[in-house]
Amino acid sequence: MEAITDMMNGNLKLSSRDRAVLMKTPFLTGLSGSSLVRMLSAMSVASLPNRKSIFREGDNADAFYCVLSGYVRLYRLNREGREADIRICAPGDTFAECQLYGGTKYRYHAQTAEAVTLAKFDMQAVRDLAEQEKDVAKAVMMSLSSHLQASMDCIANDRLHTAPQRVANYILNRCPVDGGPAAIRLPFQKSLLAGQLGLAPEALSRAFSTLRKTGVTVRGRVIQVGDVGALREI
Amino acid sequence: MEAITDMMNGNLKLSSRDRAVLMKTPFLTGLSGSSLVRMLSAMSVASLPNRKSIFREGDNADAFYCVLSGYVRLYRLNREGREADIRICAPGDTFAECQLYGGTKYRYHAQTAEAVTLAKFDMQAVRDLAEQEKDVAKAVMMSLSSHLQASMDCIANDRLHTAPQRVANYILNRCPVDGGPAAIRLPFQKSLLAGQLGLAPEALSRAFSTLRKTGVTVRGRVIQVGDVGALREI
């Protein structure tokens, strides 16, 4: 374990907070010591400012990533240049691991949505490692499974629910589960939340004001819920 | 290999066409002989009529499936009982493998959308097998990757494109790739296609008639495209 800490310190730029996030990411928590060492040696760390491209659709997929701090937006463009978010990645999330076994080009754009610290994993190295080490293969399978389930949830959510319902779901998913009052703080800008929910920022704003009749109060990034139970009925 | 054929014949009800589909599914093509034998012994075959439930959201996820013939619909319900399709599974497709490493309950309903033949794989047996055999783990990773990519495509498609554009995409994805005229035959009912594209049947019908100005003619299940290149411009 000393070796691991040393190695990570060798990778400069890694704050203790970032290190904690890295070690808690589902991708690494299940690994044995030797797999972990080899994963870390296939990894480098980078810090990027806001609004910086990480990769573009069509680029060669030679790395996948774990967000250590900040948020990353995965999105695609239509012909007229309008953007649609596919996923918002939070600290601890990995993205683009689907390219390990899914084609050689990225299929979407990735861009920072804040100042971001990233762990970057060499795709070929991890691919080789997954062939050798069962725990690495298992980490890949678990990660892919949960992303697939989240994506299917997203499709169903988009197709079944209106804007206020999606917002209510979002709030409920990060509320203590009882039925009483609660408050949460958004982890990022509302425009980013709008994209995550597949809405224009104006539509998110209107959804919040619709939810006022259900006892939801919004001030800046703070959302107060009068009655969590009532919100479930929306 | 004789052993494999014998085993499959032992599983009654497996037509030679179904057997060919089964052996060509990405999940099985990459397997070594011994892994293949063990996969097949974790498998059984079932035939179901149209509109039959395969499993329901919330059921214990103790099997995943490969479609051998017919089509299967994965969908979820909202509170009022409206259905939204998440995925349409064609012959050769596997579904619910994301439950191998993703929770113990199914997250959506699965229903036949035609008379269907299914290969049913015992979840725990395959889970154990994936832990032991690298080629099985790899098959799982490849399958999950491609489903994840398809789901992300679906999200982007829903959020970026109008109904006629989605239909044009669908047609283009199964046209010979040159720029001239082409014809395809839909493999299933239009109402199923509508669900796959996230549309009401009426909206699909109107999308087809919008595409008439772009040289698309629809008669029953046959779709004629005057100019594949022109369709790309939609």
Add this chain to the structure above:
DNA sequence: TCTCAAATTTGATCGATGTCAAAACGCGCT
């Protein structure tokens, strides 16, 4: 070929959300 139920199309209407513009607000900075 004929029949009939099921699937699809068409028409009319409505509600939800995107778009553009302008006003209001929140937040970091000094």
Add this chain to the structure above:
DNA sequence: AGCGCGTTTTGACATCGATCAAATTTGAGA
């Protein structure tokens, strides 16, 4: 505490797609 910019909200409007109902077509089976 006040300033100023970027974000969010509000308003007006246009568009898309859902819904309901009715007409039409399709295709499987007699």
